[in-house]
Amino acid sequence: MDDEVTDAGPWVPRRPTVRGLRRAAQDCRGCELWEDATQAVLLEGSAAARIVLVGEQPGDREDRQGEPFVGPAGQVLSDALVQAGLDRSEVYLTNAVKHFRHRETGKRRIHQAPELRHLVACHPWLEAELTVVDPDVVVCLGASAGRAVLGRPVRIGAERGTVLEGPDGRATVITTHRPRSCAGGRTAATRSWSPTCAPLARRGSLSGRPDRRASTVTRSYDAAMTRIADLAEQLADLAQRRGLTVAAAESLTGGAVSSAMAAGPEASEWYRGAVVAYSPGVKFEVLGVTPGPLVTARCAEELSTGVARLLGATAAVSTTGVGGPDPEEGEEPGTLYIGVTVPDGTSTYRVELDGPPEEVVERSTERALELLIEALKE
Structure with a gap:
């Protein structure tokens, strides 16, 4: 493939719909990642959803099945949404990068984080999705997703749970940890994930502050656990x-x-x-x-x-x-x-x-x- 091709724009429909985007993404050649992936994994959800959750990229199981968040990270995500009184059917799920970036070790396919050029190449797909759905809230799951949505580097440890204005001024943006970072069980990272992300999203468009229902002790604990999870990522x-x-x-x-x-x-x-x-x-x-x-x-x-x-x-x-x-x-x-x-x-x-x-x-x-x-x- 020509390494200079780093833009998915030519493959994005001019008049996008949810179904049309999902179908068109299978032909995307906007970067080299399609060569080693099974398929593009674009979205799950309805154009009527008021909340969009943006992950980093598909994992191994998502790549094989063609659906986002169906692996261990998906279970963490589903559990957190249930705790917030939300069902997956009420949100729109997608990823900043649509193909699975990985390296092969024997029979295993090991996840590799996307590079900035992959985020840039895939951005026309994400932009089209956000235009079609026009959500009230966009929740970025991880630093790569945050960078794709906000157009700048994001430090999850410092910005997690902060209510931000999207670059177009239309949607509220919230950043939090990737659920995949928490998929090992009810560890520090898992405990720090659900109390802020889903409740903030549940409240829709906000002028916003972190959830006031949390006690001072809970907020202090959550801040400590967030810092620990951020250090583990580093x-x-x-x-x-x-x-x-x-x-x-x-x-x-x-x-x-x-x-x-x-x-x-x-x-x-x-x-x-x-x-x-x-x-x-x-x-x-x-x-x-x-x-x-x-x-x-x-x-x-x-x-x-x-x-x-x-x-x-x-x-x-x-x-x-x-x-x-x-x-x-x-x-x-x-x-x-x-x-x-x-x-x-x-x-x-x-x-x-x-x-x-x-x-x-x-x-x-x-x-x-x-x-x-x-x-x-x-």
Whole structure:
């Protein structure tokens, strides 16, 4: 194919209809992605829908079946809509890119994020869809979808749930995480997805603010979980670009770090696994920690190097500390030691946090991911 062809415009009907767009998209040659895809996956829904949900691109199952959001991400999406009192039949579902971008590994087809040129090439299809439906609200599921709709880079962690004006001034635009990032279960990312996205969309055109029904505690928790999910996406991108594998050893955080990693994009490609080591015996016998005090920098270092060695990872992070409410080993509640192992060596960090135990765990998880990302960038 001629690499200079990067515009789907010639294939978009001049007088578009929902049915006509879906039919015409099968002939699109606006970029090279059609060559390795089964078919174009355009839309699900009615032109009368008041809410449009825009994803990134089809996945493997969507590509084979020709329908959007039918894989694990689709189930996360459906569950979130049900929580908001919406049915999938009430919304219009589509993707910013219409063909499945992937690479093949044996018999598996591994998702690859679309590049900016793919978003640009496919934009005439999205523009035609939004013109036909003319929705009140457009919900962008992920940074790629947000960029396609808003025409600028989008940071989901900073802008998620914010009510924005669309570039044409007609529709309200809301950004949130990709449901595919949350498809690993009721993890931090999943919990952060549904409380804001669907309720905001449910209220239609708004002048808007985040859902006022949420309590202060819920809003604080949701903000923390959003930040953790955003860090997991950053870690996934960094690990994949550098060809690294990552593991975690947790005591204080009790699996929260590993849950965030497992919910990251393409986790099976870079996330090796974790050991949640509450028991001193597990620390000593499984991870090779030297018997003695456990709320120490040495313990954090040995947890990190131990899990990297055990699981064959090139990078790892560990947490050990005192969640509270009582002191342990002479350390006050909120004391945290983090170990970070990267190819160049292992570093340890002491962090002091305030707040109840559940808040300490959330902030410890966030700080562990931040330090690992910082180390991998150096």
